[in-house]
Amino acid sequence: MIAVLARAALPTSRAIRWTPIAGASALLLVAAMLTAASGRPADLLPAVAAAALASLLVGSLHDPAHDLLAPVPVSAMQRRALRLALMGGAVLLVWTALGLLAQTSPAATAVGSLLALAASGVAVAVWGPARTGVLLGAVVPVLWFAVDQAVPGGGLAADLVGLWRTDPWPVVAVALVVCLMGRHR
Amino acid sequence: MTTTDTVTGALLATTGLTKRYGPLTAVDHVDLSLGRGIVGLLGPNGAGKTTLLRILATVLSPDAGDVRLLGLDPTEPKERLEIRRRIGFLPQSPRLYGGFTPLEMVDYVAILKEHTDKTWRRNEARAALEALGLGDRMHQRIRTLSGGMQQRVALAAALIGTPQLLVLDEPATGLDPEQRIALRSVLAGCADEGTVLLSTHNTAEVSALCQHVLVMDQGRICWSGAPEDLAAAAQGQVWESPHDEPTAVRSWLTGPGNRRHLGTPPEGARVVTSTLDDGYLLVTRLAR
Amino acid sequence: MSAATTYAGVREAPGTLRVVCALAATEVRRVPRNLFLPLGLAFALWLLLGEIDPATEDWAGSSYEGMAVSSVSLMWGISVAAAIAFQRERVPVALGAAVPEVVRALARLLAMLPLLGLVGGFAALVAWRQRDLGGLTVGEEPGRTLEALQTTPELLQHVALAVLAVALGAALGRRMAHLAAVIPLLFLLWYLAGAFYWLYGHPAVTPFSVIQVQPVLVPIGPADADPLAFPDHWLLAAPNEYQDGWSRRFVSTSLAWWHNGWLLGLAQLLLAAALPSGTLRRCLLVGGVLLAVVSAVAEVRVIP
Ligand SMILES: Nc1ncnc2c1ncn2[C@@H]1O[C@H](COP(=O)(O)OP(=O)(O)OP(=O)(O)O)[C@@H](O)[C@H]1O
Ligand SMILES: [Mg+2]
Numbered sequence: 001m002i003a004v005l006a007r008a009a010l011p012t013s014r015a016i017r018w019t020p021i022a023g024a025s026a027l028l029l030v031a032a033m034l035t036a037a038s039g040r041p042a043d044l045l046p047a048v049a050a051a052a053l054a055s056l057l058v059g060s061l062h063d064p065a066h067d068l069l070a071p072v073p074v075s076a077m078q079r080r081a082l083r084l085a086l087m088g089g090a091v092l093l094v095w096t097a098l099g100l101l102a103q104t105s106p107a108a109t110a111v112g113s114l115l116a117l118a119a120s121g122v123a124v125a126v127w128g129p130a131r132t133g134v135l136l137g138a139v140v141p142v143l144w145f146a147v148d149q150a151v152p153g154g155g156l157a158a159d160l161v162g163l164w165r166t167d168p169w170p171v172v173a174v175a176l177v178v179c180l181m182g183r184h185r
Numbered sequence: 186m187t188t189t190d191t192v193t194g195a196l197l198a199t200t201g202l203t204k205r206y207g208p209l210t211a212v213d214h215v216d217l218s219l220g221r222g223i224v225g226l227l228g229p230n231g232a233g234k235t236t237l238l239r240i241l242a243t244v245l246s247p248d249a250g251d252v253r254l255l256g257l258d259p260t261e262p263k264e265r266l267e268i269r270r271r272i273g274f275l276p277q278s279p280r281l282y283g284g285f286t287p288l289e290m291v292d293y294v295a296i297l298k299e300h301t302d303k304t305w306r307r308n309e310a311r312a313a314l315e316a317l318g319l320g321d322r323m324h325q326r327i328r329t330l331s332g333g334m335q336q337r338v339a340l341a342a343a344l345i346g347t348p349q350l351l352v353l354d355e356p357a358t359g360l361d362p363e364q365r366i367a368l369r370s371v372l373a374g375c376a377d378e379g380t381v382l383l384s385t386h387n388t389a390e391v392s393a394l395c396q397h398v399l400v401m402d403q404g405r406i407c408w409s410g411a412p413e414d415l416a417a418a419a420q421g422q423v424w425e426s427p428h429d430e431p432t433a434v435r436s437w438l439t440g441p442g443n444r445r446h447l448g449t450p451p452e453g454a455r456v457v458t459s460t461l462d463d464g465y466l467l468v469t470r471l472a473r
Numbered sequence: 474m475s476a477a478t479t480y481a482g483v484r485e486a487p488g489t490l491r492v493v494c495a496l497a498a499t500e501v502r503r504v505p506r507n508l509f510l511p512l513g514l515a516f517a518l519w520l521l522l523g524e525i526d527p528a529t530e531d532w533a534g535s536s537y538e539g540m541a542v543s544s545v546s547l548m549w550g551i552s553v554a555a556a557i558a559f560q561r562e563r564v565p566v567a568l569g570a571a572v573p574e575v576v577r578a579l580a581r582l583l584a585m586l587p588l589l590g591l592v593g594g595f596a597a598l599v600a601w602r603q604r605d606l607g608g609l610t611v612g613e614e615p616g617r618t619l620e621a622l623q624t625t626p627e628l629l630q631h632v633a634l635a636v637l638a639v640a641l642g643a644a645l646g647r648r649m650a651h652l653a654a655v656i657p658l659l660f661l662l663w664y665l666a667g668a669f670y671w672l673y674g675h676p677a678v679t680p681f682s683v684i685q686v687q688p689v690l691v692p693i694g695p696a697d698a699d700p701l702a703f704p705d706h707w708l709l710a711a712p713n714e715y716q717d718g719w720s721r722r723f724v725s726t727s728l729a730w731w732h733n734g735w736l737l738g739l740a741q742l743l744l745a746a747a748l749p750s751g752t753l754r755r756c757l758l759v760g761g762v763l764l765a766v767v768s769a770v771a772e773v774r775v776i777p
Contacts (some may be wrong), residue, residue: 003301004296004297004299004301007296007301007303008293008296008297011285011289011292011293011296012293014282014284014285014289015282015284015285015293017650017651017654019649019654020649020654020655020657020658023658024657024658024661027661027662027665028661028665031665031669031672034669034672035669035672038671038672038715039715040671040715042669044668044669045669048661048664048665048668051657051660052657052658052660052661052664055653055656055657055660056654056657056658058653059651059653059654059657062651062653064280064281064282065279065280065281065282065290066280067244067276067279067280068274068275068276068279068280068281068294068339068342068343069294069297070242070244070274070276071242071243071244071269071272071274072269072294072297072298073266073269073270073297073298073299074297074298074299075266079297134653135651135652135653135656137653138653138654138656138657139653139656141657142656142657142660143508143512146512146516146546146549146660147512149516150512150515150516150519150546152523184262
């Protein structure tokens with residue numbers, strides 16, 4: 001199976017649309033350089049970046065040829081994993097570059113929050129309806145971030161919506177379990 | 186080598202197959218047993234053909250009933266994988282990667298069908314595309330191809346790897362008459378190896394190509410048999426006249442000043458030889 | 474035979490305006506079917522009426538600045554609504570029909586007008602809120618006011634931004650293949666413009682920014698300069714960890730007016746990207762470039 005996926009990697013990478021992630025990365029890197037030059041702390045920047053990159057990562061699961069490929073031996077989940085691995089590599093590169101460029105605390109650029117948002121999005125994409133699942137999944141990270149910003153601090157609701165920042169690894173674990181349960185979808 | 190169901194000898198067998206979408210039963214207790222050869226699936230819009238074919242292509246799981254494909258059970262992950270290595274599927278209105286060339290697209294599908302030998306893949310992809318008349322378009326981007334050509338690319342992708350079970354949802358849509366004829370020989374070649382199940386709205390396609398025909402309506406298989414028998418089902422119940430007939434079950438215009446009628450012919454009517462169209466219309470009418 | 478005679482069964486063609494209105498009416502019903510719009514509005518209202526409070530502000534002027542960017546989440550929602558509407562144009566529906574693509578696009582734009590009305594209402598709410606609070610603080614002693622109110626062009630920036638949001642959503646929705654990429658990109662663009670507005674506050678950058686937040690900080694002297702020597706109508710910013718010397722907090726009505734011109738110019742360019750090629754598109758391109766360039770040059774000249 002690994003051999004098959006390795007062979008499929010190159011054509012899959014060509015089937016993925018790279019323009020959105022390239023555009024977003026350029027914007028983020030310029031913003032990181034500007035914040036660094038301004039000398040002000042900008043811990044919000046990695047948070048915004050995590051939400052946007054996670055969203056785009058989930059969005060890369062959109063496959064126009066899904067119907068044609070549905071009954072091939074390489075399962076939908078394996079094809080998803082391949083896309084995520086290819087796109088995830090690029091996203092992690094951008095994330096590392098951001099961490100180096102922006103003047104933020106190390107906690108802000110820890111990779112956990114990015115993974116928590118992305119894994120939750122993937123879980124929704126896997127379990128969502130066939131045609132709209134990827135869109136729903138891609139919306140999850142940005143929406144979660146926005147709701148987290150909006151809910152006033154202090155209460156249980158704020159703690160819950162802040163989980164992706166405060167306890168990212170349990171979120172990743174839960175999302176992965178949900179994905180695994182949907183491995184035949 | 187072809188594996189068949191040990192009990193019935195069928196390559197494709199279902200019992201009580203049912204699929205529901207909310208209150209609507211799209212596939213309703215379908216029992217099938219198909220061996221080698223080309224089988225045509227006819228039925229009006231919304232009859233459940235696509236739903237049935239998607240189940241038989243292991244893409245959709247049924248709500249009830251049993252399916253055995255090539256003697257294997259698609260609900261078992263291991264067996265489903267084995268089935269998927271040996272089937273080809275063409276969805277209705279397939280979508281492709283516009284930025285790929287036909288050769289790249291078919292090669293990609295071949296990889297996903299676990300064909301790892303690059304030279305073999307390229308040769309097979311070339312052969313499939315050439316058989317479908319795309320030899321001179323192999324290196325052009327798919328988004329610059331015509332609709333019928335794109336349909337043929339998807340067909341080539343379904344055909345790659347000589348599948349033992351070929352499930353095709355309206356394969357001839359958008360093909361010109363010459364390409365339709367070419368498709369017939371390609372499919373006839375595939376049927377030597379296994380089963381080809383295709384849905385269509387074109388009865389001429391069925392009479393030219395299929396050894397067996399299934400008529401589906403409202404989720405049920407309402408008729409099954411040889412194409413000649415479907416035509417014969419309406420024998421003695423078709424007549425022509427220049428005007429409307431109130432006793433006819435159905436009437437339609439066949440040319441200037443000529444109407445064809447289906448039903449019990451009145452005294453002295455000019456009864457004509459029935460065709461597959463007549464048989465199909467009668468069978469779907471009676472099923473309601 | 475009279476000119477009004479028509480063949481039996483052949484309708485007389487209705488005017489383009491009526492077609493646009495009929496199409497816009499069907500579009501308008503779809504606009505609210507989008508979660509981002511109510512969410513964006515709710516967040517903007519919560520910021521404006523709850524979170525932004527001069528009594529608890531971090532530094533003198535943070536409420537004044539916050540009110541200028543308070544509508545950014547609403548802009549995201551508006552962009553998403555426009556993107557969804559224009560994404561439908563990618564599906565080739567009734568290509569041979571009498572109504573050409575440009576008329577369909579105009580109808581989609583017309584359907585966005587109620588959203589501009591909504592933002593107009595929001596801007597009025599901002600104006601009311603400032604008066605209700607008895608004015609806002611801007612500047613530090615000795616150049617300070619406690620009764621600052623945003624001027625009309627500053628308030629109208631919310632509406633200009635909404636026009637830009639519609640144009641941005643339309644361009645991305647029309648030109649990008651899938652909403653799953655458009656929505657995060659819009660999120661990123663608006664958050665970078667709104668949450669990091671201080672990045673674009675430098676006098677050399679602010680004419681080209683998306684959301685212009687006044688006052689603009691103009692350096693006027695070293696840290697040991699005597700602040701009392703500056704003209705007493707100047708609002709001042711004392712040296713702090715982010716700036717070495719004294720700065721003037723520069724507020725200008727004409728700067729704000731010109732910035733709205735710059736935004737409308739940008740919006741025209743983006744709209745041109747959303748429309749099919751033709752006369753209208755060329756006009757928008759030429760008009761957009763002219764308006765954007767003239768406005769930006771004027772802004773540069775206004776800033777001292
Ligand atoms: N995803 C779905 N959700 C709900 N209902 C569906 C879905 N897919 C199909 N149906 C319904 O199931 C019935 C059968 O649909 P199907 O697509 O199988 O018909 P068909 O025989 O292929 O028709 P056609 O000849 O038009 O392709 C229809 O009534 C259709 O509305
Ligand atoms: Mg169908």
